[in-house]
Amino acid sequence: MQAFQLTDYVGPDGLALVDIEAPRSAQGEIILQVRAVGINYPDLLMTKGQYQRKPELPVVPGCEVAGTVISAPIGSGWKQGDRAAAFIWQGGFAEQVAVPVNSIVRVPDSISFESAAAMVVNYHTVHFALSRRGLVQADENVLVMGAAGGIGTAAVQVARGFGARVIAGVADVGQAETAKAAGAQEVLILQPGFAQTLREMTDGRGVDVVLDPLGDWLFDEAIRGLAPEGRLLVTGFAAGRIPEVKVNRLLLRNVSVLGVAFGALLEMEHKLMREQANSLDRMVGDGVVNPHIGARFGFNELPMALGCLNRGEIKGKAVVVLESVGTDA
Template identity: 55%
Template sequence: MRALELHAYEGPSGLRLAEAPVPVPADDEVLLKVDAIGINYPDLLLTRGQYQLKPELPMIPGCEIAGRIESAPVASGWKAGDRAFAFVWNGGFAEYAVAPLKAVAPTPAALTQEQAAAVGVNYATALFALQNRGRLEAGERVLVLGAGGGIGTAAIQIARGLGAGVIAGVQNDAQRETALEAGAEHAIVLEEGFSSRVAELTGSRGVDVVVDPLGDWIFGEAVRTLAPEGRLLVIGFAAGDIPSIKVNRLLLRNVSVVGVAFGAFLDVDPALLPRLAVTLDRLAEEGWLRPHIRQTFAFDEIPRALDLLGEARIQGKAVAVL
């Protein structure tokens, strides 16, 4: 099979197109024929050697895929040809990939395979963050930072589908357009003092939940946007530095900072993804979940796609199609 192997931790340029053996699934895994691959920031960090996992090289990156079941354990309920999406720690940049049963779920009937390649990481993470970690309730308000990217547009749609109002935090006009198209009611520029703009939009109350995939200085300003008993969900640090905070600010304001690590929690709760998949399927049927696939790439163009992602030149979601 064709695969993109990482031979050096030097960024996307370290990827090499290669012929590799089709992986053999373990007793608790399925084998998928890959139709589409999600392009994600963790993939970029991994190629740079900046991710929390640093596998021995050469290896095949790629964490988000959609495809069709090639083989599965007899008692799993899966059969050959079933459409599925999966979260895999690595191995997704290939024509075939294996995924643990706990990390694979049926593709929502309302979605294409290209769209499904955004579900295993972006939409599953957004739903886990808002529903499980953020305890979002209908009628609450959410501030989504990095709202023009894959996780941002997913969080906007999930929040709206769960009955919340959404303010999008963006960095330019292109991101503003993407966020509003995804369903945000307002879009603000993430510049120094943006918390005052949130206060204006919320009658000085603030927001109940912040979705933060950015970190850096933006995190500290985002804490100021929280209403009493608000929750800031830490999803990543795409803006650069990992921030810190004086916790007396949390105490005095009665607010919480909550970590979100969807992939790691699958080990804690193997039934998590199947439960999330039921809600994701419903939201897709209702029209809330509609991945914004703004750019598609050929399989051998994945290194270029990762470069563009690193340059913040991809709005919404990008996928590679086989």
């Protein structure tokens, strides 16, 4: 089978399309025929050697796929031909991939493989962040920073699904249109001093929850915009610097900073992904969740997709589509 193998930690240019042996299932694993691949910021970091996991080279990156089951363990509840989407730590940039049973969810016939591949990482991460870590309640004010990106557009929709009032934090007017299309009720340009504007938008109170995939100086400003008992959810550091916080600021203002690591907890709670999928399916049925796919690429263009992400050229989510794939090893 064909796969993109990372041979050097130099970014997307370190990927090479090669023929490798197809995966063979170990105990508790399902083999998927990949039909679509989601492109994510952690994938980009892995190609640069900057991700939390830095495997020995060569390695096939890729953490988000959708496709059909080739084989499954007896008693797993899965069979050949079932439509599925999965999260894996690596191996997704390939025609076939082995995934743990606890990391795979069913894809209804009403959802395309492209949309399914766009939902696993971002939507499950923000669902976990907003529901489990942030305890978001209906009618609370939620600021989603980076709201025009893949995780941002997902967070806008999931927060709306929980009944929250969503303020989309974006870099410019062009990104504002993407955030509004995702479902944001209001838009805030993230410029120095935006905490004051945020308070003006919330009758002086501030927001109850901030979902922050950016970090850097934006984190510090967002803390200033929290309401009493507000929660800031740390989901990444796409803007660059990993910020620090003086805990006396948290104590004096009764606010919290919470870490969000969906993949890490998934390894301990095997039912987590399935339970969240049920909730997300309801939001899809209600018309609230609909992945914003901003760019589509062919399999041969996968490094190009990562390059576009690296340059900030993707609005919403980028997806790689495998038009024609075989099942031979």
